[in-house]
Amino acid sequence: MIKTYKILVSGQVQGVGFRPYVYTIAIEFQLKGTVSNNEIGVVVFVSGEEKNIQQFYQKLINFPPPVSKIQDSSIDEIEFQNFDDFKIIPSEKGGKLNLPLTPDFAICEDCVEEIKDASNRRVDYAFTTCVNCGPRWSITQTFPFERINTSIDNFPMCEDCLEEYTNPANRRFHSQTNSCNKCGIQLKLVDNLGEEVYFENIFKTISNLLLEGKIIAIKNTSGYLLCCNAEDKNVVQKLRAKKNRPNKPFAVLYPSLEQLKNEVVLNAKQIKSLTSAERPINIILLKNYSGKVALQSVAPNLNQIGVMLPYTGILQLLANELDFPIVATSGNMHGSPIISENTEALEKLKDVADYFLQHNLKIEHPQDDSVLKFSNKFHQEVLFRRSRGFAPNYLNISVNSKEKILAMGAHLKSAISFFPNENLYVSQYLGNLDNFDVYNRFTETTEGFIQLFEQKPEVILVDKHPLYQSTQFGKELAYKYNAKLIEIQHHKAHLVSILGEYNLWNERVLGVVFDGTGYGDDTNIWGGEFFEYENKKLERIGQVEYFDWLLGDKMSKEPRVSLFALASEEMKPILEEKFSPSEIKNYTYLKSQNKLKTSSVGRLFDAVASLLNITDFNSYEGEAAILLENSILDYNLENCKSYCEVNLKGFSAKEIIQNIYKDIEEGENKDQIIANFLFTLVKSIIVFSKEKGFDKIVLSGGVFQNTTLVDMLLELVPDEIKLYFHKELSPNDENISFGQLMYYLNIK
Ligand SMILES: [Zn+2]
Ligand SMILES: [Zn+2]
Structure with missing residues (x-):
């Protein structure tokens, strides 16, 4: 008997080829009806044999299009309706937006093949996309995700594109971002005065300019990138000087996975991430690096680099002409947001870049590249920056x-x-x-x-x-x-953000929040906190013993100031090497009068880095902690010891510094001291947790970007205690807004 059903699908289902896919399988199962986007997701009406409808539904839900993410679906029989055929009907904005937005997707394999195929009509077209790939959030003006609601609507489709768009057999059937050389977005190469440069093959020209040591500002689909030859030390140094960015590492774009694999060792998780639809920068540990990247200039004093693979047609076409990796860093001056407009780029970057690759697609939501790192030993994923590919959805949570x-x-x-x-x-x-x-x-x-x-x-x-x-x-x-x-409160938001990520509201949990700074309930500066969560209540049950917060912001910028705050009388000779006599006099006085206290583990890292002469000044946020982690490639737990006693209130940063000082005096080597320091933090967490009888620990705060610390935790924490690290969010302050929301909704 012929019946009619209504199917609703919600989740990341718009701009991902869902409707054309529904169309294709509806035809396959001989069903008639309609599919459309609405403000909730996708709505399907189908008439046909009951058995066919059920098979159709199972296929739709179990094998959805590759970049879609289904959150919820339903199927209900309704009154019989007679349809002549199966149709995709245009979306109507019937209400307010109530569905996930669609993030940008990296260029897919099929499109990569097309743009290098001389016989394909899209050969060399930099904005080649399909239902499975291309910019989405970057170009979204409003919803639903239809061409007219994006900035690509400025480029009406030519006859050929329209033919693809309306042909159910074509893989660009209903592709909202469809365009081609004839009707699409135009590239333009200009010098830093804005004069157009003549070229035969634009990407060949850029490749040659890069080889000559030029810096090129490339307008990608999510914002400008500043690029130069990563193997050319001089140009990388020049870029550093011009960007006013002395030490912060640059990311490197490799032309292909093969070339990347020739230079660094990648594990399966890294390969998967580097080639995913999100395609973030991966920070890779370098062991016996044999490639030609000018490491000391690209990532000064580090044994790791951030690498990525081409994720847009523009970068892919450039990569096709390159046989060397390039620096690809956000197009901005140090500390400013990524630039996305041609005039602004020319104005602000004319003294940085020699040439500008422009195009006329408007970027509605500029985004930096996302950054993550897998820990070395246990491959635990840690997100450092959540942006292109991940934003702006947060799925897998139900909020009431x-x-x-x-x-x-x-x-x-x-x-x-x-x-x-x-x-x-x-x-x-x-x-x-x-x-x-x-x-x-x-x-x-x-x-x-x-x-x-x-x-x-x-x-x-x-x-x-x-x-x-x-x-x-x-x-x-x-x-x-x-x-x-x-x-x-800042650290409560941190803690609650991870409870929210794992839905731990019905558990009793130890929350460990270690970070740089945050304003505490007692107006001191917190940053080394232990919380107990149970039954919708939070209590601060331990902390790093307070020490002096000196000199305001200067303290986070100068690790030596943290050492000054934590040093004992014995360490005076060390301080005398780091401070002038007048500084010592002034700061000693300030310390004696000081009332503002801190429990910051971030500052403890700074003090350790200064004491070990790793650095006394940070040129970018968190530099000391990164250099400290970077100093040890590996550790041997059998040789590790703890630098402090843990009591029921927490532990003492002063005691740690004092014991490290003793070890230095006794000639212990630096690597072992760093390993001991991390071991100390891990031991403190374990002892504290055991003393208080917890079997679940959640960890949040910027300190947990230290992947060696993460590995050590995973190795040392006994099996009966379960650890939770952030999944979709970064442990750093990027998770605070999410935590604030979770706090408001869940904590009494
Ligand atoms: Zn594609
Ligand atoms: Zn076209």
Whole structure:
């Protein structure tokens, strides 16, 4: 008997080839009806044999298109409807957006093949995409994900493209980003005065310029990249000087996986990540590196580099002409947001880049490349920056609240979260709000979210720190939208963010939050905290014993100041090498008068780095901690010892520094001291957890970007205690906005 069913599918189902796929399998099972996008996802009406409909549904749900992510689906019989055929019907905006947005997808294998095939009509076309690949969030103006709602709508399809778009047998059937050489986006190469440069093959020309030692600003589909030959030490140094970025490592784009494999050893997880649809930068440990990258300039003093593979047609076509890896770093001045407009790029980067590869596709949501690292021993994934490919969805969570909630996040690594409907969105990484341009992008992004979802926030969550720009802007918005304003303590937000990621609300959990700084409930600066979570309540049950917070911001920029705060009288000769006599006099006085205290583990790392003469000054955030981790490639647990006693209140940073000092005096080698230091932190966590009877530990805060520490935890924590590391979010302050939201919804 012929019946009619209504099928609803929600999740990441728009802009991923879902409707054409539904069409194809509906035909396969001889069904008639319609498929369309709506504000919730995809809605299908089918009439046909009951058996066929059920098979159709099973196939749809179990074998969906490759880049889709189904969250929920339903199938219900409805009153019989007679259809003449099966049709894709255009979306109608019937309500407010209530579905995940679609992130950008890296260029797929089929499209890579087409652009290098001389017989294909898309040969050399840099914006070749299909239903499985291409920019999405970058070009999204509004919803649903239809061409008219994106910036690609400025390029009407030619006859050939339209033919593909309307042909069910074509792999670009209903591809919203469809375009070609004839009708699509145009590239233009200009010098730094904006004069167009003549060329025969634009990517060949760029490849030659790179080889000559030129710096090229390349407008990609998610923002500008600054590129130069990674094997040419001089040009990399030049880029550093011009970008005002002395030491922070650059990412390197390899032309192909084969070339990358020739130079570094990759494990299966890294290969999978580097070739995934998200295609993030992977930080790879280098052992016996034999390639030609100018390492000391690309990643000064490090034995690791961030690498990536081409993820757009532009980068792929360039890669096809390259036989060397290139530096590919966000197009901006140090600390500013990634640039996405041609005029702004020329204006701001004219003294940095020699040439600019421009195009005329408008980028609506500029995004940096995402960055992650797998730990060396146990391959635990740690996200360092969550942006292109991952943003702006946060799936796999169900939030029950009728309120529209906006969370403003932290300050140094800002990102916002918004719960405007039944979905939760976490923005791309936005940067350090001390920078004026970043602040502007932050406010634009926040207002942009409010407009996109057509939902005014009713509750606004901010950090307790009164001076965070995000807190101040949150207060302005609360006034503007007449919303309830709630302050949430920084480290509690960290802890709760990971409870949220694993849905641990019904468990008793030890929360360990180690990071740089955050404003504490007692107005001291926290950063080494133990919390107990149980039954919707949080309690701070331990901490790193307070030590002096000196000289404000200078303390995070100069590791030697942390050492000064923690040093005993005995260490005076060491301090005398690091400070002038007048500094010592002034700082000693300040210390004697000081009232502001800290429990920051980030500053403890700084002090250790200074004491070991690894660095006394940070040129970028977290440099000392990164250099410290980088100093040891491996460790042997049998030789490790702990530098402090753990009591029921926590442990003492001063004691650790004092014992490290003793070891230095006794001639212990540096690598062993660093291993001991990490071992000390791990032991402290284990002892504390056992004393208090926990069998679950969640770990959050920037310190847990240290993958050696992560490995040691995984190795040393006994099996009966379960460890939780962040999954989809970074352990650093990027997770704060998500944590604020989780706190508001779940903590009494
Ligand atoms: Zn494709
Ligand atoms: Zn065309």
